[in-house]
Amino acid sequence: MSHRTLIPTISHLMSLPTTTPVPGVLNGASIPSHRPSRGGHRGGPRRGRGARPLGALRDGLPSPSGHQHGLRDVLGSPTGVSRGMATAAIRPVVKVHVAQVERSATPSPTGTIGRHFSDKTFADAPISNASKAGIKHKFLSDVQAATLDAALSGKDLLVQAKTGTGKTIAFLLPAIERLLKAPAATRQGISILVLAPTRELALQIEKEAHMLLAHHPFKVQHVIGGTNVNTESTRVLSSPCDILIATPGRLLDHLRSSALPSKLSGLKTIVYDEADRLLDQGFKNDLDAILGFLPPKETRQALLFSATISQEIKKVVAGALKPGYTFVSTLLEDEANTHEHVNQTFIISPQTSFLQTALDVLQADLISHRSSSTYESTSKCMVFFPTARQVSFAAEVLSQLPGLPPILEIHSRKSQAARTKAAEAFKKATSAVLLSSDVAARGMDFPGVTLVLQVGLPASADQYIHRLGRTGRAGAGGRGILVLSPEEEFFLRTPAVRALPLKPATPPSSSLTSNPSSSSSTALTKAIAKVSPETKAQAYRAFLGYYNAYTKPMKMTKAELVEMAWVYAVGALRWEKAKGPPSLEAKTVGKMGLKGVPGLVIEKGPSGRRREGASAAAAGTGGAIGGREGARNGREGGRR
Numbered sequence: 178m179s180h181r182t183l184i185p186t187i188s189h190l191m192s193l194p195t196t197t198p199v200p201g202v203l204n205g206a207s208i209p210s211h212r213p214s215r216g217g218h219r220g221g222p223r224r225g226r227g228a229r230p231l232g233a234l235r236d237g238l239p240s241p242s243g244h245q246h247g248l249r250d251v252l253g254s255p256t257g258v259s260r261g262m263a264t265a266a267i268r269p270v271v272k273v274h275v276a277q278v279e280r281s282a283t284p285s286p287t288g289t290i291g292r293h294f295s296d297k298t299f300a301d302a303p304i305s306n307a308s309k310a311g312i313k314h315k316f317l318s319d320v321q322a323a324t325l326d327a328a329l330s331g332k333d334l335l336v337q338a339k340t341g342t343g344k345t346i347a348f349l350l351p352a353i354e355r356l357l358k359a360p361a362a363t364r365q366g367i368s369i370l371v372l373a374p375t376r377e378l379a380l381q382i383e384k385e386a387h388m389l390l391a392h393h394p395f396k397v398q399h400v401i402g403g404t405n406v407n408t409e410s411t412r413v414l415s416s417p418c419d420i421l422i423a424t425p426g427r428l429l430d431h432l433r434s435s436a437l438p439s440k441l442s443g444l445k446t447i448v449y450d451e452a453d454r455l456l457d458q459g460f461k462n463d464l465d466a467i468l469g470f471l472p473p474k475e476t477r478q479a480l481l482f483s484a485t486i487s488q489e490i491k492k493v494v495a496g497a498l499k500p501g502y503t504f505v506s507t508l509l510e511d512e513a514n515t516h517e518h519v520n521q522t523f524i525i526s527p528q529t530s531f532l533q534t535a536l537d538v539l540q541a542d543l544i545s546h547r548s549s550s551t552y553e554s555t556s557k558c559m560v561f562f563p564t565a566r567q568v569s570f571a572a573e574v575l576s577q578l579p580g581l582p583p584i585l586e587i588h589s590r591k592s593q594a595a596r597t598k599a600a601e602a603f604k605k606a607t608s609a610v611l612l613s614s615d616v617a618a619r620g621m622d623f624p625g626v627t628l629v630l631q632v633g634l635p636a637s638a639d640q641y642i643h644r645l646g647r648t649g650r651a652g653a654g655g656r657g658i659l660v661l662s663p664e665e666e667f668f669l670r671t672p673a674v675r676a677l678p679l680k681p682a683t684p685p686s687s688s689l690t691s692n693p694s695s696s697s698s699t700a701l702t703k704a705i706a707k708v709s710p711e712t713k714a715q716a717y718r719a720f721l722g723y724y725n726a727y728t729k730p731m732k733m734t735k736a737e738l739v740e741m742a743w744v745y746a747v748g749a750l751r752w753e754k755a756k757g758p759p760s761l762e763a764k765t766v767g768k769m770g771l772k773g774v775p776g777l778v779i780e781k782g783p784s785g786r787r788r789e790g791a792s793a794a795a796a797g798t799g800g801a802i803g804g805r806e807g808a809r810n811g812r813e814g815g816r817r
């Protein structure tokens with residue numbers, strides 16, 4: 178028997194300017210680039226166009242695109258919207274339509290209470306039997322129910338719905354259905370193009386598409402970075418492909434060098450998954466170029482989906498959508514954009530104790546998910562660090578420690594084969610720890626994640642929300658813990674974060690007291706001692722690069738930042754004090770604006786190194802901070 182409640186789903190019809198942006202150009206010239214007075218990076222650093230911080234460049238992450246905004250801010254009252262949109266280019270909402278979606282507390286197929294599931298069934302939905310046969314779920318989720326009709330009618334949609342509520346089916350299903358109904362003569366080449374910001378997400382969407390296409394004649398393929406471009410090109414061009422799932426950088430490579438553009442001339446639907454991410458600065462150039470190869474937007478449907486809609490996206494959506502597009506949000510007004518069933522806490526800990534705190538939290542989760550009969554644990558944790566290099570360091574340390582489940586790592590410094598392997602292993606694992614940078618922050622659907630642990634400052638409130646969204650998916654429960662240092666506490670005071678139900682937590686036993694004689698602490702110290710100086714030097718450089726972008730909100734001078742990095746090197750990485758700080762390339766120091774700041778060691782060239790300021794001196798290793806990594810990972814739009 179189902180207990181039913183009526184939950185409003187709010188759909189806004191937006192009127193767009195009479196000045197249509199130039200086809201094929203995102204964020205066309207008609208859209209002013211000034212930021213709204215509200216929103217933007219109120220607590221975090223705001224990064225201007227073209228001014229990507231080094232911390233971001235290092236690991237290839239572009240500027241955080243903005244804060245999470247409450248529904249009122251996104252949709253707004255008429256005044257709120259005009260303020261939120263802040264331009265004449267996108268006019269205020271002219272019509273508000275409040276639909277009702279019936280939610281059901283009927284247990285979902287996974288046995289959990291599906292709080293984000295409607296009581297519309299796929300069996301009764303206006304879709305083909307072939308699609309019905311491919312779907313294993315019974316009830317449509319809120320976002321699926323709220324968007325199906327509009328998407329089937331061919332409208333352009335901008336959709337916001339919480340993480341893990343089934344957005345993938347919400348865009349794939351109607352696109353496939355529309356393709357099915359299209360005259361056979363128009364189904365030439367690639368009809369549906371799905372863009373995703375990371376390779377892992379593209380592969381995951383492809384899998385979901387395979388499931389939906391099980392009883393359809395259509396074929397799906399992917400083009401993603403990190404694999405052989407020529408092999409990929411041959412596969413896509415010589416085999417049937419109705420649906421292409423792509424990361425922007427690699428897609429552009431193909432568009433520029435192969436016959437792919439002609440295969441896309443009949444494109445019917447373009448999907449932007451993690452739309453706010455795809456439309457931010459990190460992908461802008463690639464996206465602009467891609468759209469230049471596609472037929473005009475008037476001839477195709479565009480579906481933009483994300484759990485977060487930042488201020489940035491509001492300024493650029495008009496380039497991707499047709500005028501008169503529909504905005505759908507399944508978030509209720511004033512509702513926090515995270516799941517009620519995911520308990521969120523934070524711990525304040527010095528950065529030098531971060532790894533000990535993480536270890537204690539992981540061990541506590543392991544114990545709390547241990548079966549009293551079999552003694553097996555179902556603890557499955559994702560641990561996010563700000564940079565790829567910090568992930569590498571943590572992985573080298575934690576994988577040496579006994580008593581932990583398998584330690585997996587996924588970040589931009591790993592080969593694609595290793596990344597895919599780690600993602601697959603974590604999907605299948607009953608108990609494991611996945612250490613990750615932001616490459617796995619969005620979209621990834623790992624079943625049964627019991628805990629998301631975020632260690633260190635998240636790049637933005639949105640990024641915090643997306644990372645947290647790796648747990649509590651499809652109505653399941655989960656827990657989120659954020660570990661911040663006193664310097665990073667400003668993050669909690671930013672308006673978007675204050676709106677979240679984040680509560681202080683008592684740190685696990687040994688981490689803050691850091692009793693050096695405790696066995697866990699001793700084991701950790703020994704493990705850190707075995708990590709290579711190069712890994713530590715890279716973690717130091719990455720740390721410096723990342724936090725360099727946050728000196729303003731941390732209310733720090735550059736000299737204090739350098740000092741903080743040195744404390745981190747000695748205290749957290751156990752870098753040998755007598756060696757002096759790991760060296761940095763002069764050009765990197767220049768880019769970071771740290772020239773002349775005391776406490777840095779700058780490489781002079783192949784022959785030696787030069788000290789800046791007053792710290793200890795000694796020989797060290799070379800290596801760039803982020804520029805090279807940024808360039809390498811730029812194909813995913815600068816993901817970490």
Ligand SMILES: Nc1ncnc2c1ncn2[C@@H]1O[C@H](COP(=O)(O)OP(=O)(O)OP(=O)(O)O)[C@@H](O)[C@H]1O
Nearest residue numbers: 314316317318340341342343344345484620622651
């Ligand atoms: N109608 C449904 N009923 C039950 N489970 C569903 C339904 N639709 C999707 N799911 C499952 O919910 C999980 C999350 O789906 P999906 O990955 O599409 O979420 P999402 O909203 O795109 O998340 P994110 O914002 O993190 O990208 C998947 O395991 C998917 O199989």
